[in-house]
Amino acid sequence: MAPELGIFALILAFILSLSQAFFGLTGAWRGKPVWMAVARPAVTGQFVFVVMAFSCLVYSFVNNDFSVLYVARNSNSQLPLFYKVAALWGAHEGSLLLWILILSIWSVAVAAFSRALPLTFSSRVLGVMGLISAGFMLFTLWTSSPFLRLIPAAQDGADLNPVLQDFALAIHPPMLYTGYVGFSVAFAFACAAMLEGRLDQNWAKWTRPWTIFAWLFQTIGIALGSWWAYYELGWGGWWFWDPVENASFMPWLAGTALIHSLSVTEKRGIFKSWTLLLAIFAFSLSLVGTFLVRSGVLVSVHSFATDPTRGLYILAFLVLTIGGSLTLYAWRAPKLYAAGGFELFSREFFLLVNNVILAAVAALVLWGTLSPLVYELLGVGKISVGPPVFAVMFLVPMLPLMVFMAIGMHSAWRRGKLTATAKPLWWLAGAAVLLSASIQGLVFGELHWLGLIGFSFGFWIIFSALLEPLRRLRQKQTLTAALLGMCIAHLGVGMFAIGASGVESYKIEKDVSLKPGGSFRIAGYDFKFLSAANVRGPNYDAVQAEVQVTRGGKAVTLLEPQKRHFWVQQTSNSKAAISVNWARDLFVAMGDPLGDNAWSMRIQYKPLVRYIWLGAIVMALGGLIAATDRRYRVKVPAAAQRLATPPDPNAELGSA
Amino acid sequence: MWKFLLPFAAFVALVVLFAFGLNPSRDIHALPSPLIGKPAPEFALTDVLDPSRVVSNATLKGQVYVLNVWGTWCVACRQEHEALLAIAQQHVVPIIGLDYMDEREKAKQWLTQLGNPYNAVAFDTDGRTAIDWGVYGAPETYLVDGKGRVIFKFITPMTAEVWQHEFLPRIAAARREGA
Amino acid sequence: MSVQAHLRLSAFALLLACGAFAHSQSAGSLDANGQLENPALQARFERITKELRCLVCQNESIADSNVELASDLRRQVREMLIAGRSDDAIFKFMTDRYGEFVRFGPPLSAKTLLIWGAPFIALLLGVFIIYRVARNRSRQPLDE
Numbered sequence: 003m004a005p006e007l008g009i010f011a012l013i014l015a016f017i018l019s020l021s022q023a024f025f026g027l028t029g030a031w032r033g034k035p036v037w038m039a040v041a042r043p044a045v046t047g048q049f050v051f052v053v054m055a056f057s058c059l060v061y062s063f064v065n066n067d068f069s070v071l072y073v074a075r076n077s078n079s080q081l082p083l084f085y086k087v088a089a090l091w092g093a094h095e096g097s098l099l100l101w102i103l104i105l106s107i108w109s110v111a112v113a114a115f116s117r118a119l120p121l122t123f124s125s126r127v128l129g130v131m132g133l134i135s136a137g138f139m140l141f142t143l144w145t146s147s148p149f150l151r152l153i154p155a156a157q158d159g160a161d162l163n164p165v166l167q168d169f170a171l172a173i174h175p176p177m178l179y180t181g182y183v184g185f186s187v188a189f190a191f192a193c194a195a196m197l198e199g200r201l202d203q204n205w206a207k208w209t210r211p212w213t214i215f216a217w218l219f220q221t222i223g224i225a226l227g228s229w230w231a232y233y234e235l236g237w238g239g240w241w242f243w244d245p246v247e248n249a250s251f252m253p254w255l256a257g258t259a260l261i262h263s264l265s266v267t268e269k270r271g272i273f274k275s276w277t278l279l280l281a282i283f284a285f286s287l288s289l290v291g292t293f294l295v296r297s298g299v300l301v302s303v304h305s306f307a308t309d310p311t312r313g314l315y316i317l318a319f320l321v322l323t324i325g326g327s328l329t330l331y332a333w334r335a336p337k338l339y340a341a342g343g344f345e346l347f348s349r350e351f352f353l354l355v356n357n358v359i360l361a362a363v364a365a366l367v368l369w370g371t372l373s374p375l376v377y378e379l380l381g382v383g384k385i386s387v388g389p390p391v392f393a394v395m396f397l398v399p400m401l402p403l404m405v406f407m408a409i410g411m412h413s414a415w416r417r418g419k420l421t422a423t424a425k426p427l428w429w430l431a432g433a434a435v436l437l438s439a440s441i442q443g444l445v446f447g448e449l450h451w452l453g454l455i456g457f458s459f460g461f462w463i464i465f466s467a468l469l470e471p472l473r474r475l476r477q478k479q480t481l482t483a484a485l486l487g488m489c490i491a492h493l494g495v496g497m498f499a500i501g502a503s504g505v506e507s508y509k510i511e512k513d514v515s516l517k518p519g520g521s522f523r524i525a526g527y528d529f530k531f532l533s534a535a536n537v538r539g540p541n542y543d544a545v546q547a548e549v550q551v552t553r554g555g556k557a558v559t560l561l562e563p564q565k566r567h568f569w570v571q572q573t574s575n576s577k578a579a580i581s582v583n584w585a586r587d588l589f590v591a592m593g594d595p596l597g598d599n600a601w602s603m604r605i606q607y608k609p610l611v612r613y614i615w616l617g618a619i620v621m622a623l624g625g626l627i628a629a630t631d632r633r634y635r636v637k638v639p640a641a642a643q644r645l646a647t648p649p650d651p652n653a654e655l656g657s658a
Numbered sequence: 659m660w661k662f663l664l665p666f667a668a669f670v671a672l673v674v675l676f677a678f679g680l681n682p683s684r685d686i687h688a689l690p691s692p693l694i695g696k697p698a699p700e701f702a703l704t705d706v707l708d709p710s711r712v713v714s715n716a717t718l719k720g721q722v723y724v725l726n727v728w729g730t731w732c733v734a735c736r737q738e739h740e741a742l743l744a745i746a747q748q749h750v751v752p753i754i755g756l757d758y759m760d761e762r763e764k765a766k767q768w769l770t771q772l773g774n775p776y777n778a779v780a781f782d783t784d785g786r787t788a789i790d791w792g793v794y795g796a797p798e799t800y801l802v803d804g805k806g807r808v809i810f811k812f813i814t815p816m817t818a819e820v821w822q823h824e825f826l827p828r829i830a831a832a833r834r835e836g837a
Numbered sequence: 838m839s840v841q842a843h844l845r846l847s848a849f850a851l852l853l854a855c856g857a858f859a860h861s862q863s864a865g866s867l868d869a870n871g872q873l874e875n876p877a878l879q880a881r882f883e884r885i886t887k888e889l890r891c892l893v894c895q896n897e898s899i900a901d902s903n904v905e906l907a908s909d910l911r912r913q914v915r916e917m918l919i920a921g922r923s924d925d926a927i928f929k930f931m932t933d934r935y936g937e938f939v940r941f942g943p944p945l946s947a948k949t950l951l952i953w954g955a956p957f958i959a960l961l962l963g964v965f966i967i968y969r970v971a972r973n974r975s976r977q978p979l980d981e
Contacts, residue, residue: 342977417979
């Protein structure tokens with residue numbers, strides 16, 4: 003019953019999202035308040051039915067209903083309950099349903115918090131979101147239904163891929179999708195503004211918190227994916243520049259740029275058309291990423307099962323949404339130019355630099371990801387674009403950006419004059435370089451150019467981010483949430499820079515063979531392989547090694563990596579053991595048995611690697627704080643005002 | 659205002675690229691072989707069926723021949739086996755097998771049970787010959803002309819159609835050129 | 838373990854068929870821990886194997902991949918290092934057989950100029966755009 007109910011609920015949700023789109027958009031176009039009034043209840047209804055559809059699938063997973071094809075392929079009766087639920091988004095069909103659920107949650111949130119906005123505007127926003135929902139629901143119903151029956155039912159399921167049976171990966175897709183999908187709100191706001199033909203500073207104020215929320219979820223989602231790849235795949239790498247990773251990184255870059263350009267538009271009412279374009283780009287790159295991951299056009303370590311119909315559908319959907327919005331843009335944007343000057347080295351100037359660089363990095367990553375396809379299309383042959391290329395593409399623009407970031411935090415609007423707080427900035431730069439060099443010399447005993455640059459910039463940014471909050475604290479002045487959030491987010495960037503450059507400069511990775519009793523030394527730590535024994539998990543057998551780590555004779559930790567063999571899929575999977583402290587990770591992963599009780603193991607010393615993810619969490623935290631700033635709490639006006647035009651008549655197109 | 663049309667134009671280019679990417683006949687794992695037009699790497703390995711015999715491509719100088727890389731572990735090799743048997747029946751060119759990453763006993767069993775389409779099967783114990791030929795999977799089928807040059811490489815299972823349309827014309831051309 | 842490159846890989850799951858690293862056993866010049874006895878050679882070995890793409894799991898390096906081809910190629914690299922061959926000779930050996938795709942970073946050539954040059958083109962373009970916009974805005978009145 004459950005799957006049929008699920009399909010039925012999804013069809014109803016589809017119809018409701020179509021009506022949400024129709025009444026929201028045409029109601030606003032025709033100026034019919036009654037039509038527009040339909041959009042909001044339609045969102046609620048759509049949300050209820052999506053939740054119902056999703057629950058039906060959860061029910062089938064939890065109850066081991068292997069007469070449902072998707073459950074039979076991705077779950078198993080032996081799978082622990084937590085992973086049975088997570089298995090729902092372990093493959094294409096279910097992850098689309100998760101995408102739809104998250105989109106409807108965002109829609110409900112927008113419907114709830116947009117009551118203070120002009121009715122035509124909020125109707126258009128909901129209408130555009132309805133179109134996007136309808137598109138994804140049709141996609142699911144047409145090509146990717148997770149509710150199909152398997153007759154006769156399977157005895158048991160084929161199980162969730164063992165590498166996905168992991169906590170971080172179970173929560174990674176919901177986080178990442180919340181980010182991806184969340185950019186649809188900024189996109190809908192942009193489309194609504196273009197349809198209205200009106201874009202003022204209020205628009206930027208309304209859009210910014212939504213963008214920040216989407217961005218912070220995506221930041222956490224990307225960090226979780228990176229963390230998972232680090233420990234689960236057993237390689238100890240934290241970023242591989244795989245198309246799947248790039249697909250999540252590009253919208254993040256566009257979103258980061260958007261948050262910054264929105265602040266210019268909000269404060270000064272300029273950069274309007276550029277901000278619009280970024281709002282379109284952030285969501286478009288999310289969709290492009292979806293296409294790349296789900297269509298199979300690129301070689302990737304992890305991609306979904308591919309099917310030409312699905313690829314074609316997403317491509318058609320891209321043409322409608324992105325093509326449509328860019329057409330609208332080409333028509334409306336030329337009239338949006340607003341005059342407003344600023345001096346060299348003013349706040350606007352620094353944010354301009356930020357935007358140009360972030361957009362350049364996004365474009366470079368896109369180019370790097372797609373260039374093999376381009377070369378193939380042009381018939382120039384197969385080309386390899388791997389991490390060495392991406393490293394150059396990333397570092398060449400990003401290093402200058404960090405200098406601008408450290409200084410830009412202290413710039414003033416309009417005038418090219420730094421605030422008085424910025425005075426210590428110059429000697430702090432020297433202190434940062436000195437500190438970095440001494441850490442390198444004293445702790446790591448080796449000077450490394452990337453580490454020196456990364457540390458120096460990282461420390462300088464951290465110092466710079468602390469200056470203003472510390473001054474205000476000392477002088478007992480208030481600190482707005484927006485300013486505090488900005489400083490914390492930038493502090494996170496500094497932490498990331500230190501972590502990333504530290505681990506890349508000083509990591510040690512060794513593939514060694516060890517017999518029981520044998521040991522190997524890296525970075526002053528002795529890894530002694532004591533013994534290996536069989537252990538049993540809920541749905542796997544494993545060989546567990548005991549690796550004693552000592553330093554200078556003193557015990558540091560006991561690491562217990564496992565080589566797991568999963569019963570159902572008959573696949574093996576190495577579970578790394580990691581010792582973590584504030585300065586470094588010690589990492590042991592088991593490879594293959596070499597006979598005679600000897601094992602191959604990958605032993606790693608990863609200094610400062612935690613600051614990569616910690617930095618990302620701090621960035622997200624900064625975003626969260628900034629989004630709670632008082633100015634974003636839109637007051638609900640009197641009911642009579644709802645139909646009125648926004649307070650700023652000068653914001654009409656062409657007249658501003 | 660042409661610059662506001664730029665994003666749209668870029669997007670159109672992207673759509674063209676994606677449409678090309680979706681082309682169903684495209685194999686994203688396929689790699690062009692750098693060996694094409696170059697002398698075929700020489701090998702002298704033991705015969706799978708008879709370890710005392712040597713299989714070498716040096717003896718095939720002046721002949722057009724086919725080298726087929728396979729292994730008993732390879733599911734797709736099982737798929738192409740009937741096609742290879744049928745092709746062998748035509749006696750167009752010698753077909754040399756290269757048994758890759760395999761166990762001799764299993765390979766013998768395979769050939770006796772399923773039939774042997776090969777004129778000779780070289781046993782690549784340590785994968786060195788496979789590295790020389792740039793093998794990165796199985797099955798792979800190479801065509802070598804009378805001058806000892808690799809002229810064609812085909813990956814994925816051989817079929818009668820592929821033989822008809824990709825191999826026979828090239829074999830005929832190689833023979834005309836060689837004559 | 839099987840080489841699945843030419844098979845249509847099993848559908849409906851994230852494709853992570855290409856698990857973690859493994860160790861190739863090979864005789865000669867290795868110490869008890871499977872390291873090349875000469876630390877300089879071992880360091881070069883680690884760098885070179887990270888730079889070579891495993892063609893079975895195409896986005897993994899042969900240092901990280903556990904398929905047999907990767908293990909065979911690691912053995913090849915190790916042997917060539919012991920034989921005193923240069924890095925360039927080893928890379929050439931690989932590209933002669935597998936094509937330039939086997940290297941993660943393509944060598945600089947006319948063909949790859951648009952790849953390696955892209956960051957610098959972007960930088961120049963960025964500077965130009967910033968210059969244009971900043972000059973334009975600096976001539977406008979500061980206040981709305």
